[in-house]
Amino acid sequence: MADRKPVCLVLGAGAGIGGHVGKRFAHGGYHAVLARRSDEAGLQRLVDDIEEAGGEASGRLLDASLPDSIEDLVADVEQAIGPIECAVFNLGAQIGNRDLADTSYKAFELGWRLATFAPFRLASALMPRMEKRGRGSLIVTSATAAVRGNAGQHSHASAMGGRRMLCQTLNAEFGPKNIHVAHIVVDGPVDAPDTLGKMLGEHFEAYKKSKGDDGMIDPAAVAETYWHLAHQPRNCWTHEIDIRPFSNVAWWNDN
C-alpha cells in the first residue's frame, strides 16, 4: 500500500467540469473517484476512458440528497481506496430562472439541500480526516449567483450565497490547519451536456452556436485551473477565483 495513489473525490462527475476534473487528476497521478447521481453507463464510460488513458478511477452512484449518502461515501472511499487528498464539490442547484410565484417551497429547500447543506455535510465528514492528516484540499464549484442575486434566482442565489459564506468560514477554521478550501465562481455558461445541455434540451446546439467560438467554458480548461489550485504550495493559496469566456463580460459589468 506504500505506493497507493492519492485520492481525488469528485461529487458531481458528469460530462462537464466534474468528469474533466476526474480525468485531469487521474492523469496527474491521482486515483479519481467519480460520484454522480445517475447514468451508471455514462459513469462507467468515464472510468473506462480514464483507465484506457493509463489512469486509475472508480465510479460511485450517489444521491447526495439522501441522509448518510455523502458521509458513507467518504468513509467507504477512505477505507477501500485511500485517503482523500483532494475533494471537488461539483453539485449544483440550478433550476433555471423562476419568478417568486413559480418557486415552490420544495424547490427552494432542494436548492439549499444540494447547494449549501451537501457541501457542509461533505466538509463535516472530510475535514476531521484531513485535519488528522494535517493536509488536504477542497475545491468547490460555484456560480455568479453566489456573489449577487438576480431576477429568477430566489432558490439558486440564496443556496449559492450560503455556499460561499460556508467556504469562507471553512477558510478561517481550516486554512491555518493546512487544509485548502477554494471557491470557484463560474461566471459563464459551461459546455456541459449533462447540466446546461439537459436544461436547454434541443436548444443546446443553437445556444452554443450563438455564443460563437470559445463562447462557452470548456470544462477541460476548468479542470486545468482546479489542478493548478489544488497544487499551489501552501504559502500561496487562492481562496476565490472567477472564470468566464473572453466574450462574456464579468458579472459586475453591464451585459
Added chain:
Amino acid sequence: MADRKPVCLVLGAGAGIGGHVGKRFAHGGYHAVLARRSDEAGLQRLVDDIEEAGGEASGRLLDASLPDSIEDLVADVEQAIGPIECAVFNLGAQIGNRDLADTSYKAFELGWRLATFAPFRLASALMPRMEKRGRGSLIVTSATAAVRGNAGQHSHASAMGGRRMLCQTLNAEFGPKNIHVAHIVVDGPVDAPDTLGKMLGEHFEAYKKSKGDDGMIDPAAVAETYWHLAHQPRNCWTHEIDIRPFSNVAWWNDN
C-alpha cells in the same frame, strides 16, 4: 374602515430591534403587529407600552419554524387588521461561534430554516399581496455574517449569506413593481436583552461595560433608520445599508 391605519408587521419583536421598530412605526401612524415566539407577557407589555403612548398595536405568538405559521399570520393580519404596508423580518439565527465539529446538522439546518427559508416564506406570502396593491416594503435585518464567513460561523454565515442573495433577487423582481426590499447589515453588537442578552447571560452587563459609552447599537436608533428607509420616496431607494457603533471598526477593517 376608510381611515384604517397602515400595518407594519414585525417578525421577531422582542426587546431589541423588533420591539423598537414596532414602537417607532406605531408612533408614526402605523398599526404595529408584533410577532414573537414566546414570552406572551413580554409581548403584551410591548403592546401596552405602544397603546399607552397613543399608538395602535397587536401582539401575536409565532413559531416561524412551523409550517404555515408565517403564511397564516400574513393572511390573518391582512384580513383582521389591514393591508401590510411594511414588513420587517427580524428573526436571526445566531448560535454563537462553533467549530465545524460542534455544528450539528440540526443546528445547520435550523439556521437555514430561520434565516433563509423563513424570509423566503414571508416574501412568498406577502409579495403577491403587495404586488396587487402596487406598493409595499420589506426590511430585512441581517448581519456581518451575510457578507463574509468567519471562524465559527458555519451555520450562521451560510444562512445569512443566503438571506442576502435572496434579498438581491427580490430587489430585481419586485423593485420595478414598486416594492422596496432593503437588507440591513448590522455590523456590531446590539443592546438587546432578548437576544445577545440571553446569549451572554450573566456576562451581558460586563460585556456592555467593556464596550464603553455608545459601544453597543441602540435598537431605538436602528428603528429610526428603518423608519427612514421605509419612507424613502421610490425615486431614491436604498437596497443595502450597514450600521455599527462608532467605536467598532467596520468588518472590512482589521479589528
Added chain:
Amino acid sequence: MADRKPVCLVLGAGAGIGGHVGKRFAHGGYHAVLARRSDEAGLQRLVDDIEEAGGEASGRLLDASLPDSIEDLVADVEQAIGPIECAVFNLGAQIGNRDLADTSYKAFELGWRLATFAPFRLASALMPRMEKRGRGSLIVTSATAAVRGNAGQHSHASAMGGRRMLCQTLNAEFGPKNIHVAHIVVDGPVDAPDTLGKMLGEHFEAYKKSKGDDGMIDPAAVAETYWHLAHQPRNCWTHEIDIRPFSNVAWWNDN
C-alpha cells in the same frame, strides 16, 4: 456667538444633490456654506432661496482643482462662520463613457484630482479640526463606478474606486474618534440640471421622459437621506449606503 449655528459645508453645490443638501441642512438649523466652481448668480439664488425660507447660508466660489483652494475655504469658513460640524463632498468627475483610446492622460489625471485627491485634501484640512472638537461628520457622494469598473469608465471608475477606499481608510482611523464618514453609492441617474443636465444638453428632457415617473433620483430625496445619516447617533453609524430609483435594478443585477 454662543448661539451660533453649526456649519454644514457643501463642496459641489449646484442645482442637484449639493444644493438640496444645503437647503435641507439650513432648514434643520445649520448655516449652510455652499461652494461651487462657477455660476455666481446661480449660487446667489441658492443662498437667497435658503434665506427667504428663514435659513442661514453663504456662497463661495471654489475651483477645487487649484492648490490651497479647499484648504483655504475650510480655514476661512471655520474662522468667519464657525466650526464645520458636517461636510458634504459632492464633486464628481463624470466625463461620460469613453474608450481607452479616447481617455487622455489629462482626463484621467483630472478625474483623480477631483474625485480622489480633492476629498483627501478636504479630509486633511478638516479631520484635525474635527478631531480636536471630538466630533464631526463627512458625507461623500459617490457612484456605482466606485464599486465596479465598466466599459468606458477608465477615468471615472478608477477615481471613484480610489474615493471609496479612501473613505474606508478614514472610517478606520476616525470612526473611533467620533467622526462619522459615510460613502454614498448613487446607483442611478440624478435629476440634476447642472451635471447630468449639462452632460446630456438638449437630450436631457427626452432622457427624463424615457425614465418615466420617479425614474430619476430626486436630489431633495437624497438630501433627506444625507440628513438622516448625519444625525444617526454614534452607536448606530452607517458607513456605506446605496440609492437608486425603484425602476432601476441595482448595479449587481443584470440590466
Added chain:
Amino acid sequence: MADRKPVCLVLGAGAGIGGHVGKRFAHGGYHAVLARRSDEAGLQRLVDDIEEAGGEASGRLLDASLPDSIEDLVADVEQAIGPIECAVFNLGAQIGNRDLADTSYKAFELGWRLATFAPFRLASALMPRMEKRGRGSLIVTSATAAVRGNAGQHSHASAMGGRRMLCQTLNAEFGPKNIHVAHIVVDGPVDAPDTLGKMLGEHFEAYKKSKGDDGMIDPAAVAETYWHLAHQPRNCWTHEIDIRPFSNVAWWNDN
C-alpha cells in the same frame, strides 16, 4: 525573425514577484524583458541567471514616474525585441501605514502616480498594439488594499482601489477583443527582499521567522500562478484571484 520568441514584459522586476515571473516565463519559452527603477547590477544578475538557465532575457532601467518612460519602453521593446504577448504590471506603492496627518499630499499623489496612473499609461500604450494583433494579456499585481481601506492606508488603498476599478474597466472593453486582463489580490506578505525586505530593513529576518514555515508568500509560487493565468484558454479566463499563505486568514476574516 520567424522563430522570434513571444515577449513577456515585467514592470517592477526585482527579487520578488517580478523577477520570478521573468524567470518563469523565460523558462516557458518567452523572452523576458525585466524593467526596474534602479540597481543595474541586480538587474543584470537576473538577466544572467535566466540566460544561464537557457532562457532569453533583457534588462531595462525604468523610472515609471517620468513622462513617456513606460510608453517609450513599450515602443522600444516592440521594435527591438518583438510583440509583447504578456505584460505584468508589478509596481506597488506601499509606503507603510501612516495616519492621515502623516500622509503628505506628495505621498498621496505619488501613490496614485505609481499604482493607478502608471498601469493606465501601460494599458494606453499596449492595448492598441494588442488589439491590432487580436490577442494579449496583462497581469496586474495588486493588494488587499484594493478591496478594502484600512487604518493607515490613505494613499495605498485609494491608489490600489483605483487600480482595481481600472482593471475591471479594461476587462469590459478588452475582454471581448481577446485581451486578458487579470487583477491579483496579494493578501499576505511576500518574501521579497527588494520591497518588504527594504521596508523592514534589519527586522526582515525576525519578521520572516515570526511567520513560521511557509508563513510568507514565495514569489516563485506566485509566478507559477501568473503563468497559469496567462495561459488559460480564452473560453476560461480569470479576472480576479486572491493569494495568501495558509497561515494568514483572508482579509475578510477577523485576524
